[in-house]
Amino acid sequence: MSKTNEKLPDLLAEAVLKGSSPVPQGLVKVDGINYSKPEATDMKASDLINSMKKMGFQASTLGEACEIVDKMRSWRGKHIDELEEYDRKGSFDENGYQKTTIFIGYTSNLISSGLRETLRFLVQHNMVSAIVSTAGGIEEDLIKCLAPTYLGDFTLSGSTLRDQGMNRIGNLLVPNDNYCKFEEWIIPIFDKMLEEQEEYVAKHGKDCLDANTDVDSPIWTPSKMIDRLGKEINDESSVMYWAHKNKIPVFCPSITDGSIGDMLFFHTFKASPKQLRVDIVSDIRKINSWSMEASRAGMIILGGGLIKHHIANACLMRNGADYAVYINTGQEFDGSDAGARPDEAISWGKIKVGAKSVKVYCDATVVFPLIVAATFANGKPLLKPEETD
Template sequence: MENNLMQPDEEEVEALVRGMSLTVKTDNTGSASALERGAVMRSSDPLPQSTPVVQGYDFNKGVDYKALLKSYKNSGFQATSLGLAIDEVNRMLDCREQPLDPLHSDITEEDPFIRRRSNCTIFLGYTSNMVSCGIRDSIRFLVEHKMVDCIVTTAGGVEEDLIKCLGDTYVGDFHLDGRILRDKAVNRIGNLLVPNNNYCKFEDWVTPRLDALLEEQRKEQKIWSPSTIIERLGKEIDDPTSILYWAAKNQIPIFCPALTDGSLGDMMYFHSYKNPGLIVDILQDVKRVNKMAVRAANSGMIIVGGGIVKHHICNANLMRNGADFSVFINTSSEFDGSDAGARPDEAISWGKIKKSARPVKVYAEASLVFPLLVGETFATRHFAKKSA
């Protein structure tokens, strides 16, 4: 059978290749042409002398975790990002430790929770999963020792802290069958397991507190906000393992613009039928958090996770024309236009980070890197001062 497909002759092929500027020629000795060598063996322009050389940690020097973490900055990829984040937080703390200019004194502020405390006001934001996992203990350390000034979290970040005071969370597996867990009344958060009994204990604990809030509202005309409710719950829990406990004790405000989006919201929903009338004013808190940012002598943001906590802190700092120091830790990418995935440069375009700042985003799962960040910054300074 005759092949009807027309085959191009050699001249046509050569013309086609020449037209694409891809003609490959060799000399009579079979060596590569100047074109080929020029394409592959191009000479590099010199890099600036200050450009770091890639160098990882040499374990022949022994196991030295301090040196290992220090080597991250020159290791490349997200190890470099973590190293830069450590530098940024240390710059934040250097600024914080500078004496506060008397012109920036805040002694007239009646609200002790938002009164300026230092030369750099540090805003810490984190999502609920950070409290569900062991990062809760790193956050509690920061709050216990007054190392941050303001917290923004989700409803889960509030309730999970309280629930852990009432019952344990367990390590399970990401691949446990949800149908079986549902039958056993065990809730899964990633590879963590929370018995539903913990939420029943939480309802028993929080309902009388909601009753008390409503009674004060009626008798004293007190209007509660999410942060003042959280403060009251922190005072009531009386457990030093709790973030809320130390925040209330140290007068560090915890803002939660989505307080009803979680188990606490469920309890408030049930309470609205049993004992209706509780009012929660979110505008009070918008004024408080924005006021903290505007009055800050300098401002630093450490945001673990994305979504509402990230935007709420960044938007407060917009009111002062941007934060001076910023570190973001999350796994989100910007291709979908999400706030969680947005790089710091996008926040600069909105005026939420100063143009002169050196912000860092670490693309990493925070349970891996946040304790390392705390260890190389806040904790190192804390124990250095104790031993001095």
């Protein structure tokens, strides 16, 4: 006969069935979406993300990112009339109240993708204050106004594509002809910019090249050059067009690291012995000053590398950003800035201690459209001031 009341060995009881301490107050129960409920049918983005907040993993960080973005864009400070004249700096809303200066940074592959249209929406509607991009993030936006980028496949043969004059960006394809069209478009603009530069130098002397303080002078900086290209493209599908239209500065310290750099290189031969001068020092002063003057500063970083650090380092000049949302797939085991979590930036003073920050580990093309749909584009009133702190 079997023993039905045999005692469980003490070792097993201790190892497997160890009792729990009392559950701390305030812990949230893991929960997901009940698709059986009528309200779960064809949900709005904001409702979907709200339902994902308790799922755990990156679903929960996505929800947290949306909360931070909403706080970032909703914060309001004093009215401009309440401030002394020397304090009337930073960003103000249409009613004259201080608002968060929002820096958005993105890498070139995201403009090559269909995320370009999401970014254009933000710039078109003045929802961000300043942009930092790589050179590819500038030129690919302009090139798309001249010729399309196509969907391909990650597995296409590089040697075959080379023979076909096709360039692969992940699973996207860009014909070489697109860059030929870009050259035809941009070189005459460089000619005109050089002409304006030389006329200015002739009038003010060569010393003006070493003291570029005149905002309207044709002594070019990357941001001035990009603004000019946005003006010249004159195409409402372009992010750069709307940046020019809305006077949103676009910073690109790596302006020569791409097709624009190729075109500047080609232009040195065409224009020799003269050449365009591009002053990067004036732009670092400009972006750092924007950060220092901000009443509050927020960072939305899509990707990593130069764009991430350039914004974070600007925020260091004001002792850190007040809000930060990172979206990338980088890991920090190799010590890279791209993979670093917000906590590392806090150690440098690039994000304030106590600031609202999160990193979402995901491809930005997957989650950023959801974030924008649930926040900037949700059509709902902004949070009340007391809800943003």
